[in-house]
Amino acid sequence: MPMEEPRWLDDRERAAWIGFLSATNLVSRKLEQQLKDDAALSHTQYEVLVQLSAAPDRSLRMTELAERLVTSKSGLTYQVTQLERAGLVARRSCPSDVRGVIAELTDRGMEVLREAAPGHVAAVRESLIDVLTPEQLDHLAAGLGEVSRRLRGCTPP
């Protein structure tokens, strides 16, 4: 095997990559912080509530939820258990598939989400949205949207 020289990143590419790494870490840290302080929720937990609140019947199958959150199934099991203990989410069994488990947002969960949302949205604005011009925001959405689509599908050529 010829051990080809890899295509290293040029300066522009490196800048984008570094920016991506820093920005994601910083934003993630900041939001985690804000949610913990203001709503006693982890970001993962908050996202569970958001997904459920937007779903029909305020409920989703575990697997579907795991895919949307881009997390492992076991990780989701853990977090849903936590949320269940806190009374924000309930587990129901799935009518169409005995094996299935449906997570459903409780009224209390809805209320907690409603209370947490304004502060969280403000933090999202402060750390990302309002930092950029509308054009920058659109470019960002286009680029990252493409990245997501590419990685979700099985990377077709």
Next chain:
Amino acid sequence: MPMEEPRWLDDRERAAWIGFLSATNLVSRKLEQQLKDDAALSHTQYEVLVQLSAAPDRSLRMTELAERLVTSKSGLTYQVTQLERAGLVARRSCPSDVRGVIAELTDRGMEVLREAAPGHVAAVRESLIDVLTPEQLDHLAAGLGEVSRRLRGCTPP
């Protein structure tokens, strides 16, 4: 307190935010995977090696390193200990400050990094860089660069 209605995200903003969340999770997951499989390193560990390899004397103070990686000091202590056990990094004491600890990349660490780098760069290209057009890449770099700068500095108005 009047409890003002918060400024919710409009569709464009929401799209950007969703894209950001998905893309970061997916990319992070993919790279973590690739490094674990191909080089038996976590992404954090890889980044430690990268930072050290690029620093003068292949060495950096713990705090400086923690800031660059955007991680907690205790987390860094842990990872450096792991890397030290593996012989990839060594701890030295700092000449100018008795309290200081300097992490230094060993020859073995340099070698491991050299072996891991091509595969990692390829994965970075595949998941982010090569997915975008050069223009998109520049826009991305500009936007995320701004975000990073804003969050690193104490968010001046």
Next chain:
DNA sequence: CCGGCTTGGTTCAAATTGGAATCAAGCCTC
């Protein structure tokens, strides 16, 4: 209807993380 493969979720153990507490050492100010 019966093995055999895939799916849906949970359980388990191991690794990682992050914050608070700790401890030593630098840096002042008075």
Next chain:
DNA sequence: GAGGCTTGATTCCAATTTGAACCAAGCCGG
């Protein structure tokens, strides 16, 4: 030069994350 605040790093502990193993339960082809 003594007391008091800040800094640098580690230790400790509780929470989280992940993959592997596992246990049903569906879904066939023969």
